[in-house]
Amino acid sequence: MSTQSDNQTVSSVKRSSGWVIFVFFLIGLIASLISGWIAFPKLLYSTRQQPIDFSHKVHMGVVSNGCQSCHYFRDDGSFAGTPTNAECESCHMYPMTSDPDENKLVEEYISENKEVPWLSYAEQPPCVFFSHAAHVKGSDMECATCHGDIGHSDSLREYQENRLTGYSRDIWGYNMLRMGEAKHGQRHKMNDCAACHLEETGSKGDCFQCHK
Amino acid sequence: MTKQEQHTRTKRYGMVIDLDRCTGCGACMVACYAENNVPFKKNESDKMLSLNWIRVFKVDNGKPFPDTEICYIPKPCMQCDGRHMEGHSPCVSVCPAVATDYDYPTGIVSQIYTRCFGCRYCMAACPYHARKFNWWDPSWPAEMEKYLNPDVSVRMRGVVEKCSFCYHRYQKARDKAYLEGRDEIYEHEYQPACVEACPTGAMTFGDLLNPEHEVYKLSRSKKAFRLLEKLHTNPKVYYLSSKSWVRRKADNYLEGQSPGQQNNARKTETASH
Numbered sequence: 001m002s003t004q005s006d007n008q009t010v011s012s013v014k015r016s017s018g019w020v021i022f023v024f025f026l027i028g029l030i031a032s033l034i035s036g037w038i039a040f041p042k043l044l045y046s047t048r049q050q051p052i053d054f055s056h057k058v059h060m061g062v063v064s065n066g067c068q069s070c071h072y073f074r075d076d077g078s079f080a081g082t083p084t085n086a087e088c089e090s091c092h093m094y095p096m097t098s099d100p101d102e103n104k105l106v107e108e109y110i111s112e113n114k115e116v117p118w119l120s121y122a123e124q125p126p127c128v129f130f131s132h133a134a135h136v137k138g139s140d141m142e143c144a145t146c147h148g149d150i151g152h153s154d155s156l157r158e159y160q161e162n163r164l165t166g167y168s169r170d171i172w173g174y175n176m177l178r179m180g181e182a183k184h185g186q187r188h189k190m191n192d193c194a195a196c197h198l199e200e201t202g203s204k205g206d207c208f209q210c211h212k
Numbered sequence: 213m214t215k216q217e218q219h220t221r222t223k224r225y226g227m228v229i230d231l232d233r234c235t236g237c238g239a240c241m242v243a244c245y246a247e248n249n250v251p252f253k254k255n256e257s258d259k260m261l262s263l264n265w266i267r268v269f270k271v272d273n274g275k276p277f278p279d280t281e282i283c284y285i286p287k288p289c290m291q292c293d294g295r296h297m298e299g300h301s302p303c304v305s306v307c308p309a310v311a312t313d314y315d316y317p318t319g320i321v322s323q324i325y326t327r328c329f330g331c332r333y334c335m336a337a338c339p340y341h342a343r344k345f346n347w348w349d350p351s352w353p354a355e356m357e358k359y360l361n362p363d364v365s366v367r368m369r370g371v372v373e374k375c376s377f378c379y380h381r382y383q384k385a386r387d388k389a390y391l392e393g394r395d396e397i398y399e400h401e402y403q404p405a406c407v408e409a410c411p412t413g414a415m416t417f418g419d420l421l422n423p424e425h426e427v428y429k430l431s432r433s434k435k436a437f438r439l440l441e442k443l444h445t446n447p448k449v450y451y452l453s454s455k456s457w458v459r460r461k462a463d464n465y466l467e468g469q470s471p472g473q474q475n476n477a478r479k480t481e482t483a484s485h
Contacts, residue, residue: 131390208324212363
């Protein structure tokens with residue numbers, strides 16, 4: 001008799017301990033997901049604002065040659081990238097409006113002869129070679145295909161920097177799970193380049209094409 | 213299909229070095245150090261530990277004084293095509309990390325430093341000692357860091373590096389061609405730093421498959437030979453020399469193996485190329 005009742009207690013303990021383990025597992029799982037998906041990225045990336053809030057929308061309405069009016073190619077085929085004071089100066093030697101950001105540009109940078117420390121969202125690590133000429137001139141790609149529709153934005157979004165590597169979050173940090181299609185403007189990782197090359201050219205390309 | 217179209221697809225960039233013209237000045241080595249951010253140490257007296265992508269070797273004919281002759285052989289990476297000309301070069305075939313690869317559009321053997329983990333199989337496989345290992349992190353005097361070439365990444369400790377035929381210059385030339393709407397780059401647009409620096413014009417560079425390039429003609433000259441041709445690595449660096457002892461030495465024969473002793477065997481072998 002006594003052995004039978006002992007067995008019953010043991011099995012009831014077993015059943016209840018199973019629930020306890022499951023509940024603890026759930027708590028642990030949720031805690032890990034929160035820390036991995038929410039807390040860790042917050043911790044990993046520092047957020048900074050651009051020195052001047054620039055409106056692409058306003059400028060696109062004024063310039064004649066679209067993006068390439070300011071982000072142009074030099075005669076040797078290299079891409080000038082972010083404009084320097086030399087380009088801004090041609091219009092903004094003196095303030096044209098009463099906009100506080102424009103005044104900041106003129107007073108703090110142009111009249112001081114100091115370059116604006118723009119933060120580059122898409123800057124690649126130093127081992128990467130990227131040719132704007134090959135993509136924009138050679139294959140007639142739109143800027144927005146890689147950079148997103150930044151040309152019609154009214155203000156610059158915040159810049160997120162990986163605290164460990166120092167690279168922009170646009171290079172890799174968004175959509176770490178790689179579920180679904182990554183947004184344009186957030187696809188600057190090697191796999192993203194390779195995926196597009198495979199689709200368009202039939203090959204991921206040779207190593208030397210993009211690495212230096 | 214026109215000839216021009218064929219060249220757009222595949223190229224075989226190569227170099228021809230006229231040893232009769234080389235004075236051994238070392239300008240090619242200096243230019244290479246500056247162009248490719250090759251680090252140097254405070255004490256460079258131990259040449260076994262030196263990093264250099266191109267190195268000038270000195271050979272002599274081994275005869276005593278009145279008959280002594282000397283020849284300088286500048287030796288970059290040979291950019292081997294492999295036995296059947298399909299990119300199976302000695303280093304590429306042994307790399308377990310795919311850090312070194314054969315670039316089919318240009319025929320240049322690439323080395324990706326961020327991919328290399330420093331096992332040095334490629335160095336053991338390379339019969340030309342063209343590859344160098346970074347035993348230390350590179351360092352330059354503080355002022356010199358401003359002069360580093362931004363088109364070439366600096367290498368870290370623990371990886372292998374080698375001559376790339378200044379591939380970044382090819383990419384720059386391509387960029388210019390894209391901007392001007394050309395498919396082809398001109399011969400003069402892509403020249404490695406060593407070739408440009410050579411004061412005697414001993415080095416010539418271009419596409420070995422393009423009859424309009426100078427190397428096409430020179431590499432087919434009677435004076436032309438390659439190093440260790442008997443290994444069938446098919447290097448893309450050709451040498452010219454009017455001296456037969458230099459040509460014999462380039463194949464690095466052991467005692468009793470010299471071409472004179474196995475003349476007939478060698479003739480049939482070279483005829484098959």
